[in-house]
Structures are given as structure tokens and as C-alpha cells.
Amino acid sequence: MKLLFYYLVFPGFLFASVIGLLTVWLDRKVSARVQWRYGPPWYQGFADIGKLLYKEVIIPEEAFGSGFIAAPLFGLASVTLAITILCVSFFGISEGFIGDIIVVWYLFAIPAIALIYIGSTSGNPLSSVGVSREIKLLLSYDLPMVIVIVIMASKAGTFSIKGIMEWQMVNGSNISNWYGIIAFVVAIFCVQAKLGRVPFDLAEAETELGSGILLELSGGVLAAYELSKAMMLFGLPMFLIILFWGKGIVGGVLMYLLIIVLLVLIKNTNPRVRIDHAMRFFWGWMSGAAVLAAILAHLGV
């Protein structure tokens, strides 16, 4: 019963969706201000989801009907579960378990797999182009991020979220060391790719592919996808806060705003990259930087 409350209300579905949609608004507002415009009002995220629930759902003939509707809901459920596991440890509500940071990272990968599934069953050739790009992107940004997680876990000596947070309370946050700064830069780019934002939004390239993978979604199905994206915009910065900052509500809020502002600035100053550029970037530069951070962490800098 208590678990159901954690999953559905706080810090699960309701809490994460509200904060996620407000973060989406913040992103659009800051982007608009950077471009010297006004932006949308604060309730824009909620209005979008409400409007999508009002429209009808069209399932194309060649699509595999039940999978088409089930996949985004599956993604939504797994994102909610990941955020619940993260936040129960962060807010000190209950104890985590060993290895739960790995579980959280791979639960965050499930929406990408749901996206691949939707794209493949859409029955549209433009979607399949988006699918091939998304698969390649998924393989690329996994490597540097796993190296970063392993660095933080090995410094703390344990793979559990609570352990990493407590180690940082004792020994100072990870970001105050040199290896922490390098790892933070690597992690910011990996998070940008995971969220599917410019410069890595190849899979749902709006102008090139007519929205790529999401071409055939409409109505409530699209609402589920947008909601899961908004919740990831809340969950992934929380993940970074746990890895790099540790405990503390005030510091956590400031760090959250800093990460959001960094993500928005990267989005507004860059064009979209090609898939071979992206793969070279993640497997070349970012992996090299992560290995450098590992060496520095080992030396104790």
C-alpha cells in the first residue's frame, strides 16, 4: 500500500509529471528569451497533454495495433519506476538496495527501446530511418556514461544510491574534484543525447523526416510519449545530482536549475549533427575524456 503511494503520488507519477511539465515550460521559456521573444505561459505543458487526450487516436492499417498502443505506456511505466527508486533514496524515505544505480540507468533506457518498437511497427519508411538512427545513438552514448557511473561507484566503494550519497557527504561532493568536473561534462552530453534534444535529436528530426519515429502517433498515445519525455527531463538531472552532488535539498535545487540551464544553452547554440558525427563524438572524445577522468580518480586528484 505504501509502495503504491510512492509509485503513484510522491515521488512517483504525480510529483514527477508536475515537476517535469514545469521543467518543460522552463526550457521553452528560456529558449524563447534567448531568441528575444516571449515564451509560452506556465501552464503550457499541462495544456499540451490535456489537448492530446481530447483528440482521437488513429491507428494505421499496417501497424501492429496492440503493440503500437502498449509501447509508450510501457515506457511511461518504466520511467515512473526509475524516478521512484531514485527519489526514495534521495529524499531519505526508505533504504535502497545494492546495485540500484545500475537498475535506474537501464530503466531509463526502456523509453528509448519503446521508441524503437513504435518506429518499427509504424509501417512507415520514414519511421524506419528514424529507428536505425535511434539504435545507433543508443549504442553510442551508453559507453561513456557507464564509465562515469563506474568511476563514481568505485570511489564510493558501493553500487547503491544511498552509499554514493553518503560517501559524498563525508568526503566532499564529486564535482569539487578535477575528475568530477571532467566526468560532469561527459555526463551532460550523454544526458542531452538520451533526452533526444538538439544537437542529438536525429531520431525525431522534425524538419527532415517529418517527425521521424513519431510520425504515426496521435492522440492519447502521443500524450503518453510526451509525458514520459517530460518526466525524463526531471529524472535525469536528479540522477546527475545524486552522482555528482550528494544530499542536500537547497544545493540540490540550485544544482537542478544549473543543469537545466546548461541543457537549454546547449540546445540553443548548436545545429543537429549527423549520425556518424555523433558516434565519433561519443566513442572518441567522450570516451577518451571519461577514461581520463577514471585515471585522475584513481590517482586521487
Place this chain on the structure above:
Amino acid sequence: MNILKKSFKKSIWVFHLSTAACNNCDIEVLELLTPRYDVERFGIKLVGSPRHADALLVCGAVNAHAKPRFLEVYRQTPKPCLVVAFGSCGCSSGIFRDSYSIVGPVDKVLKEEDPDAKIVYIPGCPPKPEAMIEGIIKGLEVI
């Protein structure tokens, strides 16, 4: 249901469709997104697929090439949806009225497919962006 209907008016996603147009009206649509006439503050966003759209911005006098394709795009848009016929060529066929390959203005073509379609007319050659914003907002009261 009432709150969902209210949120429909606050967030309209448009899809731009050009049937046999001279591209002047298309440039004006692009202007709506620029900082001077910023329509994102009303919640209007330009999307890349008709399945995500709430409003179809149709410009141009409809050609015989474009007619079956335009009707197909209209069928693929989830209802409820608003069709905005803008430009003089969209409302009546403009100066191309008697030409040999123009099949008719937008409403004549659309009434064959769906007699209850909701159409907003925005005249002008090309219409000023202020006129377009006012037209879309007036159209929201119909839905």
C-alpha cells in the same frame, strides 16, 4: 471533459500545407514564428506530421495534382481539427480562377470530402501576420 476542451484552445499545433501556391503565403507563415510576431506565446507550434496537427494551414489555389493529396492529408488529421484557408488563392482562387488546371478554392474541394468541416478564411495577398493571428484566434471560438 470540460477542462480538456479548455486546454484545446490553449495549445494548437499547426501543420502547413501548400497546394499549388506561389510561395508568398508560405513565407508569411514562417514569419509568424519569428520574434516580432511570436505565436508561441499562444501555444501554437509548427509540427512536422499531419497526425500531430490540430489546424491545417492550407494556402494556394488547389490544383488537380494537389486535390487527391490534400484530401488524403485531411483524412489523416485526427479530428477535431480546424482548416484555415489563407491567402486570396485559398479563399477564392484569386487571379487563377479560370485557369485550366485549378480545380477550385479550398472550401469547394473540402466540402466534397466532409461537409461539416470547420474552415476559417483569411484573405490577403499575402495576408499580414496580424490578420493571420486574429483569424486563428477567431477560429478557436468555433471549436
Place this chain on the structure above:
Amino acid sequence: MSKRENGKVMKDLKKKLKKKIIDIAQPREKRIYIRVEPEKTPEVVEYLFSKYKCKFCTASGIDMREGIEIIYHLAREDKNMVINVKTLVPYSKLEIESIGRRIKAFRWIEREINEMFGVIFKGHPDMRRLILPDSFPKGKYPLRKDFKNSDVTDEDYDYERSGI
């Protein structure tokens, strides 16, 4: 270019194309008009295109009362001249041999002249509609002088033929 230089091009063409053309004129400094019979037109145009090293610009058509007059416009940029080859294809026999069979540059413009005027190009490898929609009724040619816009009504369009 001086008059003497241009006179040179005229004399050259007169000598080479003596038997095949009806007449040749140079009304302005940079323009040459050659009138040819419809049967001899492909020879003259191909000679100008290949051996005389002209560039093909476009072809145009106009409805004279006796038939359709087709003009092929070719250009010689180093001598600053445009050479125009005129033929009058009579309504009694609205056929001309196709140059697009051998030279790719002429294919599309011959398709357009065919669908707009009704001139048949014999031997053309790909005679489809170019700019008119596939659903346009056959047998009606929009650029002829006796075509009225009321000749084609909405019921004449046959959308099955366009394949959508």
C-alpha cells in the same frame, strides 16, 4: 562583336547548310533566324548542337493559324550569338521527328510541347505528361488559340488515372 565577325558566322552557316534550309536572316547583331522544313529540322539542329558546338537553351511553340510554329533556341557564347531554328508544322500533318531520341537534352521540352499543343514527336522514348496532371482529359490542348477555359470542367478530371 564587330559586324564583320558576325557576317562571318552567317556566311559560314550559309555555306555549310546550303541545301537543307529555306532561308537564313540576321535582323539584329546577335540573332540569327534559320527557317527549315519540318522534315529537315532534326538534321539542322543536330548539326548545330554537335558539330557547330552550340548550347541548347530551350524550345518554344506558338499557334499560327496554319499550324504550330516550333523554334529551337541555341546559343554560341564565345561568339555572343543566339541561333534560332524555326519550323512550321502544319495542322494537316502534325508530326515531326524527335531529337530527344538521340540527345537527352531535348526530351523534356518535347514532352511539354506535345501535351500543350498536340504535336507528335516520332520516336520519342518517353512520351508522358510533364506539367499537366495525369487526370487532365486527353485530347484537349491548353495552349492552342481555340482552347477556352470553359472547355474543361470539373467532371472531366479523371482522378483514377493519377493513381492516388
